[in-house]
Amino acid sequence: MTTPNSKNAERLARVAASLKKRHAAEKRFRFFGVLASLLALSFVAIFFVSILSRGLPAFWQATFNLDVYFDPAIIEVEPRPVPNPGESPADFQQRDYAWQSQVGMVNWNRILENSLIALRPDLEDERRTLRSLFTSGERFALRDRFIENPDLLGQTVRLKLLADANVDVWIRGNIDRDLPDAQQQLSPRVRELADAFFATDALQMNFSTALLVNPDSRSSPASAGLGGAFMGSVYMILVVLFLSVPLAVAAAIYLEEFAPRNAITDLIEVNINNLAAVPSIVFGLLGAAVFINYLKMPLSAPLVGGLVLSLMTLPTVIIATRAALKAVPPSIRQAALGLGASKVQTVFHHVLPLAIPGVLTGAIIGVAQALGETAPLLLIGMSAFVSTIPGGPLEQSAALPVQIYLWQGNELRNFFEGRTAAAIIVLLALMLSMNALAIWLRKRFETRW
Template sequence: MVDVTARSPIDWSTTAAANRRRRRYAANRRLQAYGIAAISVAIGLLAILIISLVATGYSAFVKTEITVDFPISSELVDADDPASGNYRVVVRSGLEELFPDVPQSDARALGQMLTNNAQFMVRDAVVADPSVIGGTLTLTVPASDPIDQLNKGLVARDTPEDQRRVSNQQIEWFDELEAEGRVSTPFNWGLFFNADSRFPELAGLAGAIVGSFYALLVCFLVSFPIGIAAAIYLEEFAPKNRWTDLIEVNINNLAAVPSIVFGLLGLAVFLNFLGMPRSAPLVGGLVLALMTLPTIIIVTRASLKAIPPSIREAALGVGASKHQMILHHVLPLAIPGILTGTIIGLAQALGETAPLLLIGMNAFITSPPGGILDASTALPTQIFIWADSPERGFVALTSAGILVLLGFLIIMNSIAIFLRQRLERTW
């Protein structure tokens, strides 16, 4: 046996010991520097992303409107049937009264100052108030996309006329309207309350927001109870053998499967085999539920494992059955972690695009869906549609849509953090 007390004490004052200490301290400082550098790079890249989105998309949160006095002649609009009036001529007459000296050859360019749907807005206003027939209707309507871009400074006035969509004459007309106080730039509430449109000045996210809500609702109603039930069985009841090990491995693998694979599965099973309606939030929600289910199972099992064994033993010791022990004691204590993981999983599902594209949730839908069986889009697919559109106004709308999507993701993650801190218990 070696007598450890016989060893000579270490002399920490030697040069070699001092060098070793310096190397250790230097290694610690390097490791800290690497961590700070990694965090700085991540924050810097995130800042660049946010700044670029804000710089590109801020203009979509305001819109250009022009106030015009439209003469509602009884010759053009019948008081008995105001919906069938010749409102195209009404709009043209209103513009011609603002610029009476415009030659007929420039009438088309003058009409392009307002959105193409101006005639329908005038029609709806007259139908709502037929008393204006025979008089004048003062209405503020959105400007066309080129004029909107001009007002926001996105069209350079010094650019040669043949290289921009706004002519010199239209710029002069716009300046006259602005001098008369007929041009306004209010907040673009239509971005949130309008559905999609082929005209950037009228397009909005209402249909996509409602479609995403329905899809996430279906996803939650399917994946949440099934995921919790599967996790409880695997953690509390399933025997530990090679079959359950195989199931656990496959669940972990499913959590890492690319989302487009789930889209192909939904296309083959839900659409082609079961014949469910294409582009419906029901199908989108089921596909997202397949994606979210492995995450919920893994999170629920981790939450159940975190409950101290003494809770189970105490419940069983006072005579509770196993299912009473799980439902009355273990599961309530695991709920904070389960809810946190579920909300994070739903937030991830909200941003998925590929599976929804494969099941057709990228159709051109001009009204919000009335239910889970109606054709719809979703926020990520709506952003994809706008990104593929040639009009310049959709560039800002694409960035604005991304900002709105990021806002919803931040809200959902904030709710998860709040629930975790509010409901979490320590032992």
Template sequence: MANVDTASMIPGRTPGVESNQDRLARIQKGLRRRRAAEMRFRAYGAGAVALAVGFVIFLFGSILIQGIPAFWQPAANLKVTFDPALIKVDPKPVQQPGQSEAEFRRATLDWERAVTMVNWNRVIENAVREAAPNVEFTAKDVQAFVSPNQRFVLRDMFVRDPGLFGQTVEVELLLSANVDNWLKGNIDRSLADDRQQLSPGARALADTLYADGTVRMIFSYVLFTNADSRAAPAEAGLLGAFIGSLYMMLIVIILAVPIGVAAAIYLEEFAPKNKLTDLIEVNINNLAAVPSIVFGLLGAAVFIGYFRMPLSAPVVGGLVLVLMTLPTIIIATRNALKAVSPSIRQAALGLGASKTQMVFHHVLPITYPGIMTATIIGVAQAIGETAPLLLIGMNAFVATLPATPLDQSTALPVQIFLWEGNENRNFFEPRTAAAIIILLAVMLILNAAAIYLRSRFERRQ
């Protein structure tokens, strides 16, 4: 049977020609399909953003939940008696007429040495016994209860004020890391005695004195005022690592910023366009993508191996971070220079300005916001680097504050790495999270400064 065109059977319909109604239906169907695709794309985008934000919230939330308790630690308000029966030392020397400064200094040092030899642990034990008369404990329990270095707190108080001899004063003493774990519930209290970090007497002291208010949670100021410590983990702080990071950032700012900006200006405005400059540009772009650990290997080989610079010193870490930050600053500065309108250059040259005057008087001021932003972001990136610093020995334990960039030190991210590997995980895991919070706060402050400076320079223009 022959095919029959049904459209020709419809009255008023020309065979082979689409009617307006069919065309409208086809267009509406296509629009519905496009709108549905657009809605799906928006839903996928919103879902991806929500998932990313959820991961970020989960990450920061877990860090905050774990780290915030570390900003408080237990301390005991004890009435300490500087008992003459225990502190058997002569009065503090006074410079006599005709006595030289060297002799007076020697006498003072001898007196301070005698003060150091006093059994300050016994002084603390007597204060604890007075605070908890109904608790059975031994001298060893007291040493496990109070942080080990607190005896030096009493010694220094007496050295500063010998008038405390025979007096009773209220002193706030930090408690040990194990007491911190016990009171914060980081240790299962139902474990047997042989599996507990604290002896029964020390645990009884902690519970009794915490219940009557003698022991309370105070802000952990030592986290900001002390260097790292292995002998007294409860008194370990970040000040040494912070100073080390500060020295390195100063070196980065002093060296990387002027060198990077000058190199970008020369390559963008003055350098001839030839194969050599093309090779330099390609290598700069490649260096920006090189893993940071490669810069650590370079620093260990060149600065330490060849130039014999001090190991684990901020000056070496700063130089390594300078090499790592330079490509970022050069690329960002060149992009800022490229964004300047050519009409500004042409107008300056047309008015008789030299090329140098055109660049430094007219082009460069416009790029200040971009250069400032790139610099601070580069510094913020450098302050969080860990891998290159590990390779130049900045993961060594340093218990003193660095006085100069040549002294041994560590850095904030490396200190976080060291604390995370500490054997007392119950105590140092929250402290590690607290250190991460501090490092993130520093980086957020630097990024906020970049945004503020950029907006301020933009308003001036």
């Protein structure tokens, strides 16, 4: 015999029981959600901590702070030639080259050694050891300083000179200091002297701009920098900006505002969406086949890199631009058309200006993506070692992500692990600031309807 009351109680009990279960399920779900987010965040944190902890110290390098005497007894060169009246520029160039070669013949190492001997006269007999404390590029740095300013002759200048990469590794403790001599990269005497100079002010860990401004270097690893790769990336990005953004915006405007809706435009649309998903290495292969092999464009040139990256960026920017155009309410178009504006006037005077923030965001994100791209560049020869800073988009150069790849493969592991991480920091900083710019532009110019 069941009364309505007991039936109700039964129902309530069932609800109460299942309620507990449903609450538990919700709690579980929330817990997993939090867990997933925490996990993702912790990976980001681990990534940043490991990159920063390895990369930031690399901006500080073992550096000698020395009084360098430009000794006229060692630098025995004539004064720099000046153009004679009536002399052709080519002839003068020849004489100037001859003078520069003569300056190059000067034993600059001796000047470096002397600056240390001035501090420690007892080391006069150990010039070879002293020389090995400096990174080999510093002799050229001294020479270039003198070529730029021949008045230095006879003067004493306080200079910062980079120490050898292995000295830097030793001072920093990146190599186990307790290892036996056979496993050390430096001889016991060099290590002893490095420590002795480090104990005085002569050798310090100084913030070094070499990493940021110098081109890559193999013969003098301590002076290897990102300057060349950075300029290479800048040229590529400019090519991408000037080429892919106008093309993509034009294509998007036509497809969105003017093109008739039919099978052909549908096909184009599908293909653009597919192109955006094509792996970047495929664009590299295409670039190598078309630009290098067929059009005979130069290897390792930022122009070619920019062209390949433009192909890759085009669909991204087209899609972003179309989305921005679509977001402009039809009432704007109708109002303009209603007041007698032509279709072109409507688009260019009203729709496009309102869509600009979206277009810019899309363009910047596309370009930032291109900046970080490595794979297609390897296929067009941009992974080559280039020891100069490119002066234009036709000169050979590396690019920032490729430089990271190259340093990662350098045989001097103890030194280049830090350098690689530092390069990653620079690249990440660039990407983050570009993305920040995109966000700022969107916030600044965004219109809410």
